[in-house]
Amino acid sequence: MPWNMKDYPASMKNFEPLLRKKMIDMANAMLANGYDDDQAIPIAISQAKEWFENATTKEKEEFEKEANPQKNDQHEQSGNxxxxxxxxxxxxxxxxxxxxxxxxxxxxxxxxxxxxxxxxxxxxxxxxxxxxxxxxxxxxxxx
Missing domain, CATH: 3.30.2180 (ATP12-like)
Structure with missing residues (x-):
C-alpha cells in the first residue's frame, strides 16, 4: 500500500521529515514496480539514508521544495x-x-x-x- 507524509510505516517515524519524505518517495516507487511492502520499506530506508548522507545542500533544498509524496502518485515502471x-x-x-x-x-x-x-x-x-x-x-x- 502506498504512503504519504501523514500515513507511513512505523519504522519511518523517528526520522527527520526530509529524510522520511525521501523514504516514502522511494518506497512508493518500489511498490509501483511490484515490490512487496516488507521488501520496499527496508530498502527505501537504507537507500534514503545513503542519499541523505551524500546529497548536497542544494539537492536537499530542491527535494524539500518538491510536493510531498501522495498515495496516488504515478511512478515510472522500472527495475525488476x-x-x-x-x-x-x-x-x-x-x-x-x-x-x-x-x-x-x-x-x-x-x-x-x-x-x-x-x-x-x-x-x-x-x-x-x-x-x-x-x-x-x-x-x-x-x-
Whole structure:
C-alpha cells in the first residue's frame, strides 16, 4: 500500500521529515514496480539514508521544495522485483570493482577497492536477505 507524509510505516517515524519524505518517495516507487511492502520499506530506508548522507545542500533544498509524496502518485515502471531473490556479486571489470545483483543488466555501483565493493554488496544483500558472492581479480570464486 502506498504512503504519504501523514500515513507511513512505523519504522519511518523517528526520522527527520526530509529524510522520511525521501523514504516514502522511494518506497512508493518500489511498490509501483511490484515490490512487496516488507521488501520496499527496508530498502527505501537504507537507500534514503545513503542519499541523505551524500546529497548536497542544494539537492536537499530542491527535494524539500518538491510536493510531498501522495498515495496516488504515478511512478515510472522500472527495475525488476524478480532480482530481489538473487545474490549480490562482487567482481573486477574495466579496472573497477563492481557490485551487481545476479541476472541484473548492469552493476549497481563501482569502486576503486574490493573492500568498498564488498561493504556495499553486504548492505544490499542484507536488505534483500540474500548472499554476497565474491570473485578474485582474475575471476575465481572466493568462499
Amino acid at each position: 522485483p524478480d532480482l530481489l531473490d538473487e545474490d549480490v556479486e562482487v567482481f573486477f571489470k574495466e579496472d573497477k570493482w563492481q557490485v551487481k545483483t545476479k541476472k541484473a543488466e548492469r552493476a549497481d555501483q563501482t569502486f576503486d577497492t574490493k573492500a568498498e565493493a564488498i561493504k556495499r554488496a553486504k548492505e544490499i544483500a542484507e536488505n534483500k536477505d540474500t548472499d554476497v558472492i565474491s570473485y578474485t581479480k582474475d575471476g575465481k570464486k572466493q568462499s
